[in-house]
Amino acid sequence: MATPQQLQLHAPLSGVLVPLDLVPDPVFSSRVIGDGLCIDPTSTTLCAPLAGVVSNVQASGHAVSITDEKGVQVLMHIGLDTVNLAGNGFTRLVEEGQQVDVGQALIEFDADFVALNARSLLTLMLVVSGEPFTWLAPETGLVDSGQPLLSLNLVEQTSDTPLTEAEEALFSKPVTLANLNGLHARPAAVFAQAAKAFSASIYLHKKQETANAKSLVAIMALQTAHGDVMQVSAAGPDAEAAIKTLAELLLTGCGEVVAGPVQVEVNAVEASSLTVLRGVCASPGSAFGQVVQIAEQNLEVNELGSTPQVERDHLSRALAEALVALQQMRDNAKSDAQADIFKAHQELLEDPGLLEVAHVLIDEGKSAGFAWRSATESAATLFKSLGNALLAERAADLADVSQRVLKQILGVRDQVMELPEGAILIAEQLTPSQTAGLDTRKVLGFATVGGGATSHVAILARAFGLPAICGLSVQVLALVNGTQVLLDADKGELQLDPDLQAIEQLQAKRQLQQQRRQHELAHATLAACTRDGHHFEVTANIASLVEAEQAVALGGEGVGLLRSEFLYLDRNHAPSHDEQASTYNAIAQVLGPTRNLVVRTLDVGGDKPLAYVPMDSETNPFLGMRGIRLCLERPQLLRDQFKAILGSVGLARLHIMLPMVTQLAELRLARQLLEEEALVLGLTELPRLGIMIEVPAAALMADLFAPEVDFFSIGTNDLTQYTLAMDRDHPRLASQADSFHPAVLRLIASTVKAAHAHGKWVGVCGAMASETLAVPLLLGLGVDELSVSVPLIPSIKAAVRELDLMDCQAIAQQVLGLESAGQVREALRLYHEATVDTSLVLEN
Secondary structure, eight states: OOOTTEEEEEOSSOEEEEOGGGOSOHHHHTTSSOEEEEEEESSSEEEOSSOEEEEEEOTTSSEEEEEOTTOOEEEEEEEESGGGGTTTTEEEOOOTTOEEOTTOEEEEEOHHHHHHHSSEEEEEEEETTOOOEEESSOSSEEEOTTOEEEEEEOOOOOOOOOOOTTSOOEEOOOEEOOOTTOSOHHHHHHHHHHHTTSSSEEEEEETTEEEETTOHHHHHHTOOOTTOEEEEEEESTTHHHHHHHHHHHHHTTTTSOOOOOOOOOOOOOOTTOSSEEEOEEEEOOEEEEEEEEOOOOOOOOOSBOSOHHHHHHHHHHHHHHHHHHHHHHHHTOSSHHHHHHHHHHHHHHTOHHHHHHHHHHHHTTBOHHHHHHHHHHHHHHHHHHTSOHHHHHHHHHHHHHHHHHHHHHHTOOOOOOOOOTTEEEEESOOOHHHHHTOOTTTEEEEEESSOOTTSHHHHHHHHHTOOEEESOOGGGGGOOTTOEEEEETTTTEEESSOOHHHHHHHHHHHHHHHHHHHHHHHTTTSOOBOTTSOBOEEEEEESSHHHHHHHHHTTOOEEEEEEGGGGTSSSSSOOOHHHHHHHHHHHHHHHOTTSEEEEEOOOOBTTBOOTTSOOOOOSSGGGSSOTHHHHHHSHHHHHHHHHHHHTTBTTBEEEEEESSOOOHHHHHHHHHHHHHHHHHTTOSSOOEEEEEEOSHHHHHTHHHHGGGOSEEEEOHHHHHHHHHTOOTTOTTTTTTOOTTSHHHHHHHHHHHHHHHHTTOEEEEOSGGGGOGGGHHHHHHTTOOEEEEEGGGHHHHHHHHHTOOHHHHHHHHHHHHTOSSHHHHHHHHHHHHHHHSOTTOOOOO
16 A cells, blocks of 8 residues: 555556567657656556556557556557557557556557557656655566556656746747647657756647646647747746747757658750750849859768767867858958848857757767767758748748858868859858858859849848849759850750840840949939839838938939837847937937838738737638737737837837738827827827738728828739739739739729829839839829839839820830730830930930
């Protein structure tokens, strides 16, 4: 009979005891989940080893947990890798919350089926609550179901202090589970073990359900599945470190091999011709030159290392040296975009999740190089497997970082690329480091199989002014060095056998473009007035103080879109009032009292979630809680932002713009909140208030919105995808999601007409405004302001100065009657050739 301080655990089934150390699964054998025993079963019914409540029974039926009245938690796990059977071969006899007695049947299983379809029938009984125990029977040999086996010495249980209102919880970004079977016993144990290393109170969230992150049973009770969206919250002194580490652990599968990379469909070579390879434009422009194939060095790494301490020192040294090299690249960067790329690489080097995985492998006897490469490769594989184009492109950054550190560990120097003049680089995928180190006097452009228009390599190519194509057929890797090719990135083409006339036309075009660019920069401060004297404002789309300064230097007449979410994203707590207000003030002071500053309120949610604003997972986030919908649901978020923006009154011509508005009620409620915050601050005059026109509902009701707003700004990116029902990031539909589609143009035309009828101005801040080809069209439709990407301000202003407004109105009316975006683009191209003098007349 057990004493009050002791508890007996009985054999859950009959079989042969197997030492836990011999279980061929490191999570069980290393006792990450808990200490206990293993039985190779001869019976087929799992019974309760103690009396208590069924605290968790997995939907797949392979595992069950029981918690007794004193908090002792025991997990029974039938077989190894049986979660993959998805319930086949198992019959659950109990449900969660059910009270059970010692010896009560819990699960029946088909031993033959499980043995044939899983790795092993070995069944574990583990004390996950951590109480020490002594054996009541020999630790090996036969046991009978119900036989007393362990005597637990009960100790006073401690638990996490629950979050209190006084403790501010930090939240991770939402993480989509890549584990094929969710957080079952093994990954849940790894996660709980990692959480216990922190003193903070830590919780794991799945939609509205919450679990103590330090409790294996609680995590398993969430019944997570592949694709579930999770968040980690923490409160306490090391909360920030906890959520960073644990979110990374979720991303990388919690020690489990996650789904392999998604197969990416690439553009095939046309069957009728092998003279043209087609891809996607990553950076515009064109070039004629010779093929130079580029491949990353193949580094040989020994799997086994010396002592763990020596290998840790090797890794630490290599990481420090790599950080220094990246800092030099940041310091030498020619733009914020370039500097941010290498800042992101530094953050990857300091990522605790990667370091933790590497250190675990080193402790198992692996070398520093092997451990680091394994950690980064598994994370990169995860990025590629999630079906998100942006994350897949970040995998290239991780590979770049991995290679940089490996070279430091192995003492390998970077190979100096000896490039010929007029090189067109060909690669499966260039790394940011390779791209940043290019000799642009010799390199004219590049073409790759991988990558994308949003990759860091594409950003660097645009910064250097190098034409680039991505998404080519793998056949491009078979081209012989020295082969002459014509790279026409604007068309997304690599011509393998260009004729002399095409080459001459290309070279003349390049020379003209260079002269034109120099001319545009020299005259950037001139007003954007058409030939017949009509002035149009050309302003900037920005997301930082530096971009505001650059916009003014390049002749920007104001800011037509300040994307305020840059203050809120990539952090785990909201920006303070002082941080927000000082940023808005600094930008307003750069512009001065004569220029417009249009601040768009927070446009997050759905596809751009905030880590510290928990939201339910949405099937289609583009149609969910985003923009003004999210802010009105959480009005304090909007009030705080209004209060910070209002601090800039008088420093610039302040305008506030609301995103994703679809109903007049949303506009009116937001105006009410703005007026209340202004009253608190003692302001007698409000800034101008306008809305984004980016959903068809707003465009179609523009005549009702116009009397109640001060301006409209048309977001052509979202307006296009909502009008055409095409995701603008869809790999196969992106090229068809074209803002030049007549349906989109008609919505723009009706919006302008409604606004002008009430004396209100209309801007366009979407990507369409930054396309030179669209300038005559937008002016002809009556748009008053073009808000464009900062580097393109001089080009767009120059394009306006070459036009006659009456001609623009004529071409705009003509294309409204066409039936496709392709027809519209062709008509505008012909108009451009017929009306714009391409000989470049330099002004005195």
